[in-house]
Amino acid sequence: MGSNAEANGNNRMTAEQHRVRRVVIVGGGTAGWMTAAALAQQLGGAGLSITLVESAAIGTVGVGEATIPHIRDFNRALGINEAELMARTSATIKLGIEFRDWGRIGDAYFHPFGAYGEQIGPAGFHHYWFKAKLAGEARDFGSYCYPIVSARNGRFRPPPSARSGLLAFNYAFQFDASLYGAFLADFAQARGVERKEGKITDVIADGASGFIAGVRLESGEEVTGDLFVDCSGFRGLLIEQQLKTGFEDWSRWLPCNRAWAVPCAIQDPAGPYTRATARTGGWQWRIPLQHRIGNGHVYCDSYAGDRCIMSPTSATTRPSGATCAKWNGPTA
Numbered sequence: 001m002g003s004n005a006e007a008n009g010n011n012r013m014t015a016e017q018h019r020v021r022r023v024v025i026v027g028g029g030t031a032g033w034m035t036a037a038a039l040a041q042q043l044g045g046a047g048l049s050i051t052l053v054e055s056a057a058i059g060t061v062g063v064g065e066a067t068i069p070h071i072r073d074f075n076r077a078l079g080i081n082e083a084e085l086m087a088r089t090s091a092t093i094k095l096g097i098e099f100r101d102w103g104r105i106g107d108a109y110f111h112p113f114g115a116y117g118e119q120i121g122p123a124g125f126h127h128y129w130f131k132a133k134l135a136g137e138a139r140d141f142g143s144y145c146y147p148i149v150s151a152r153n154g155r156f157r158p159p160p161s162a163r164s165g166l167l168a169f170n171y172a173f174q175f176d177a178s179l180y181g182a183f184l185a186d187f188a189q190a191r192g193v194e195r196k197e198g199k200i201t202d203v204i205a206d207g208a209s210g211f212i213a214g215v216r217l218e219s220g221e222e223v224t225g226d227l228f229v230d231c232s233g234f235r236g237l238l239i240e241q242q243l244k245t246g247f248e249d250w251s252r253w254l255p256c257n258r259a260w261a262v263p264c265a266i267q268d269p270a271g272p273y274t275r276a277t278a279r280t281g282g283w284q285w286r287i288p289l290q291h292r293i294g295n296g297h298v299y300c301d302s303y304a305g306d307r308c309i310m311s312p313t314s315a316t317t318r319p320s321g322a323t324c325a326k327w328n329g330p331t332a
């Protein structure tokens, strides 16, 4: 048996062997550039080399216009100025989502990024509202929610500070996802991320462990690394095609397997919110940006048939679900 000092020395060696020095991100869509930007901002000074490989010939999904308030936390962690972000990505403010016709035709429900009314003493606001409603003295519930009233009136002001005593709320953005990717690409590259253009034709596996050691580009160039992040989109080039991690199909809970997207010009001033309208066998989105309205239809071909497809080439086909594991590799 070895001494404690020997064991500590061995542990240090193992830790040193496993130290991540080179990160390779496969894919330059929103996922790839968000990963690159976050790693460069948080760990860029720690001697980490970050390389992102993308292929213009393959391109990106290009949709993904509607976000939720967590995007603001992400941007804040990167130190991104929101006014600059909005200008660069043709963004609009999103105060929530209006759901139309979901329960029955004519129904409308607004999901706001904020609370309804203010808690009064130990009781929630809805108790007071309900009592007032029974007495015929209350307006509709949404009238007591700042983001809903603001969205209905097509207006916005930044949320008040916690000390102001005014009702707090949050917001998100609707933006051109391709422009957001380009914005973050500039951000990441300015902080040392290296971008490599080229189609990956092979994944190089480590002979002993079988784990990924590198990727080979069409040009023959090899990009090697210690940690790989698969941002190749639906293809799952590393996590699925190479490592066969498995895909958990959620079709039985979320029967949506097709989608198409088609933008249109802005007709009327659109409110600062996303609209989701129930349709036969699926639902339709409407997302106002500064320069266009994003529209699309998500549905299940078992229920809607292909009547919903505008042109067969415009449809994205994929069952709902998720990769079985987000991490596949050595655990040490």
Ligand SMILES: Cc1cc2nc3c(=O)[nH]c(=O)nc-3n(C[C@H](O)[C@H](O)[C@H](O)COP(=O)(O)OP(=O)(O)OC[C@H]3O[C@@H](n4cnc5c(N)ncnc54)[C@H](O)[C@@H]3O)c2cc1C
Pocket: 026, 027, 028, 029, 030, 031, 032, 053, 054, 055, 056, 058, 059, 060, 061, 062, 063, 064, 065, 066, 067, 177, 198, 199, 200, 201, 231, 232, 233, 234, 235, 237, 259, 260, 261, 296, 316
């Ligand atoms: C119809 C539809 C509507 C959506 N709406 C929203 C929405 O409103 N809000 C939202 O948050 N999300 C939305 N999403 C989801 C969102 O668009 C996607 O999750 C996101 O855009 C995917 O980005 P990604 O970077 O993972 O993949 P992609 O955009 O597909 O990028 C993949 C990258 O991998 C690269 N790549 C792939 N194979 C190779 C190869 N062999 N060699 C080199 N490079 C390769 C490509 O070049 C590309 O750069 C929507 C998705 C769809 C389909």
